Structure formats: C-alpha cells, structure tokens
Amino acid sequence: MARWKPDKKIGKHELIGRRLFDEPMLIGYSEEQSFEGLDLRNFEEKRDDETSLDRLGRTGVEKGVKNYLLRRAIAASENFKPKRTFNGWFTVAAHFIEGEQINGKAISLIASPIIDEDLKENIYHAHVVKPDETDSIVMALYLRHLFTKYGKAHPVNNDNKLTLNTFTSKFLIVKNFINKINPFKSR
Amino acid sequence: MYSPTADEVASIQIKTPIDWNSKIRKPGVTERYKRLIMRSKKDLSDTKLENDVYKLSMVIPEWLKSIQESINKSVYTVANLEQDDERSINQEVADAASDFFLKTADLLPSEPHIYRSKKGDLVSEYKTNTGNLTIIISPSFVILFAIVNGDPVERKITKLNVVRMEVEEFLGSLATG
Numbered sequence: 001m002a003r004w005k006p007d008k009k010i011g012k013h014e015l016i017g018r019r020l021f022d023e024p025m026l027i028g029y030s031e032e033q034s035f036e037g038l039d040l041r042n043f044e045e046k047r048d049d050e051t052s053l054d055r056l057g058r059t060g061v062e063k064g065v066k067n068y069l070l071r072r073a074i075a076a077s078e079n080f081k082p083k084r085t086f087n088g089w090f091t092v093a094a095h096f097i098e099g100e101q102i103n104g105k106a107i108s109l110i111a112s113p114i115i116d117e118d119l120k121e122n123i124y125h126a127h128v129v130k131p132d133e134t135d136s137i138v139m140a141l142y143l144r145h146l147f148t149k150y151g152k153a154h155p156v157n158n159d160n161k162l163t164l165n166t167f168t169s170k171f172l173i174v175k176n177f178i179n180k181i182n183p184f185k186s187r
Numbered sequence: 188m189y190s191p192t193a194d195e196v197a198s199i200q201i202k203t204p205i206d207w208n209s210k211i212r213k214p215g216v217t218e219r220y221k222r223l224i225m226r227s228k229k230d231l232s233d234t235k236l237e238n239d240v241y242k243l244s245m246v247i248p249e250w251l252k253s254i255q256e257s258i259n260k261s262v263y264t265v266a267n268l269e270q271d272d273e274r275s276i277n278q279e280v281a282d283a284a285s286d287f288f289l290k291t292a293d294l295l296p297s298e299p300h301i302y303r304s305k306k307g308d309l310v311s312e313y314k315t316n317t318g319n320l321t322i323i324i325s326p327s328f329v330i331l332f333a334i335v336n337g338d339p340v341e342r343k344i345t346k347l348n349v350v351r352m353e354v355e356e357f358l359g360s361l362a363t364g
Contacts, residue, residue, distance in 0.1 A: 026302055027267070027274040028260025035300035035312045037319055044305040082272060103341075137304060137323050138341065141332045145339050 003064035017089030092151035105131035250298035
C-alpha cells in the first residue's frame with residue numbers, strides 16, 4: 001500500500017506529533033527529586049517562533065509515515081552536540097491544537113513540507129506559530145499542556161535499534177501515568 | 188475592727204516573680220525589680236514594630252541547601268563555557284534562582300526537579316495536590332504556570348522585590364481553585 005501523500009491543509013483528525021529526545025541534566029544536579037511528566041525542553045524551540053511538528057497519519061499513526069519520519073528523527077538526534085537519543089513522539093489530534101488560545105490569541109497549525117535532499121526532506125513537516133507578545137517559554141508550557149491533556153505517547157521500540165536509556169523507561173511510566181489520570185482519553 | 192483584704196482571703200492567687208515573698212522584701216527592692224521588668228518590656232516595643240513582633244518566622248525546608256548547592260555547582264566554568272552542552276547555567280541565572288528559593292522555599296509545595304531551559308533559564312517542576320506546577324526563573328522575571336481543573340493558569344512576575352507575595356498569592360489561588 002502506497003504511503004500517504006499529505007494535503008496542503010491539515011485535516012482535523014490528523015495525528016500531529018512532537019519528537020521527544022533525551023535531555024541533559026544540570027551538571028551539578030543529582031536528580032534527587034524525580035518528575036513524572038514531560039520535559040518542557042521537548043516543546044521548546046531554540047531558533048525561532050515556529051515549533052516543528054510531524055504529521056504522523058490521517059487519523060492515527062500510519063506505519064509507512066512512521067518509518068519515513070523515524071529515519072529523519074534518528075538523523076536529527078545525531079546532529080545534536082553531544083548526540084541524543086530519539087525516544088518517540090507525543091501525539092495529539094490536530095483539532096486540539098488548531099484554534100487553541102494563549103492569553104486570548106489563537107495558535108495556528110500550518111503544513112510546511114520541507115523539500116530538500118535525502119534525510120533533510122520531510123513532506124510531513126508542520127509547525128505552530130507563536131502568537132505575538134508571547135514568551136517562547138510560555139508557548140512551550142502551553143504546548144506541553146495541550147499534548148499532555150489530549151495526547152498520547154508513541155515511544156519507539158527496540159526493533160528500531162535505538163539506544164534505550166533511562167529516559168525511555170521513565171517515558172513509559174509517564175505514558176501509563178497519563179493514560180490513567182487523563183479524563184479526556186475517551187474523547 | 189480589722190477587715191482582711193480580698194487579696195489576703197483569696198484561696199487561689201496568681202503570683203508573679205515580683206509578688207513572690209514580697210511581704211518580706213523591703214519596698215525599695217520590690218520597686219527596683221518592678222522598674223527593671225517594666226523597662227525590659229518597654230525595650231521590646233521600642234525597638235521592634237508590632238508586625239515584626241508577631242510575624243511568623245520562615246520554616247526552611249530541608250531540600251533548600253541541596254538545591255542551592257546543585258545550582259552553584261552548575262554555574263559555567265571556563266572549560267564548559269566554550270562548548271555549551273546545555274548542562275550549565277550562567278552566574279546571573281544562578282543568583283536569581285538562589286535568591287528566589289531563599290525567599291519562597293517555605294511556600295513551595297515540594298522539593299523541585301530542576302533543569303535548564305534551552306534559552307538558559309532555570310526550570311523547576313513541582314507536584315501539588317491539584318496537579319503540576321512549573322516555575323521558570325530568569326534574572327529579569329519569574330513565570331508561574333499551573334494547571335487548575337484542567338486549565339492552565341499563568342503569572343509573570345517582573346517586580347522581583349515582591350516575588351514572595353506574588354508566589355504566596357498565586358499558590359493560594361490554586362488551593363482555592
């Protein structure tokens with residue numbers, strides 16, 4: 001079956017994912033206090049006002065799309081200095097993001113395919129634009145909230161030959177925890 | 188006819204140090220002690236405002252010291268400044284974070300989990316009875332962000348001289364929903 005060719009417009013029920021990489025600890029911190037939640041840095045953008053996302057399927061994660069994106073996510077993880085581990089995606093249906101507001105200003109979800117060579121290409125790329133006068137860290141806080149409230153984790157597994165670290169195991173704990181407490185799962 | 192005073196016939200008496208054995212003291216001695224005690228009471232109200240006298244002292248949580256140490260150990264050194272691996276913070280952020288925790292530690296709901304944001308600020312995460320609380324600390328502002336009944340609540344504090352009052356008010360509003 002041919003891989004899905006995404007439309008220019010993002011469908012309401014499309015599954016939108018944010019890539020999750022392991023994040024470093026402070027050099028002087030021994031993590032005495034664990035935190036069962038998503039790391040805010042997974043929703044921060046360092047470079048600009050647009051937060052990158054992947055379109056993982058029309059109504060759910062599509063296998064062909066996932067494989068296409070996985071190779072690119074792993075390549076991206078190796079571009080970090082030092083290298084990081086790609087742990088999977090946290091996904092949410094598009095309609096939970098589109099039209100959501102931050103302090104009265106709506107978030108826009110836009111399809112933005114990247115046309116490039118090899119693994120730099122990403123025809124499933126999308127992004128949200130930070131509303132004017134909103135701090136980038138506040139944008140990250142709101143996005144994390146939306147993904148946590150309405151979303152679901154899609155961790156990558158050993159079949160993908162990724163290095164699993166302690167973050168991944170924590171990630172699974174978080175997934176189970178969120179599934180348990182999230183009253184919106186049935187929506 | 189001799190009529191005993193109420194003081195002499197009372198079955199129960201509340202004695203102060205001045206009253207104790209006062210009958211066998213010389214009047215001058217008693218007066219001298221009375222003056223001393225009165226003066227010491229007077230000193231208290233002369234040197235302290237009423238609000239200061241009745242103000243509750245801050246109970247410092249046990250975790251404060253270790254968090255302060257973690258922050259201080261995470262300040263950039265010459266070696267890790269050149270290649271930023273996002274594991275260190277600059278001195279201004281460390282100072283702001285130490286000051287914040289010193290002023291508010293007793294108000295915070297639990298020991299924080301801390302890390303550095305991508306832009307260099309300090310992120311601290313807490314568990315509360317109603318959900319998670321996140322506090323972002325930078326040299327010029329503090330952001331408080333919490334989820335109440337499923338909805339986000341946010342406050343940005345730029346006047347850091349009133350940070351304690353703002354945190355207390357914000358956390359109070361979370362408790363009452």
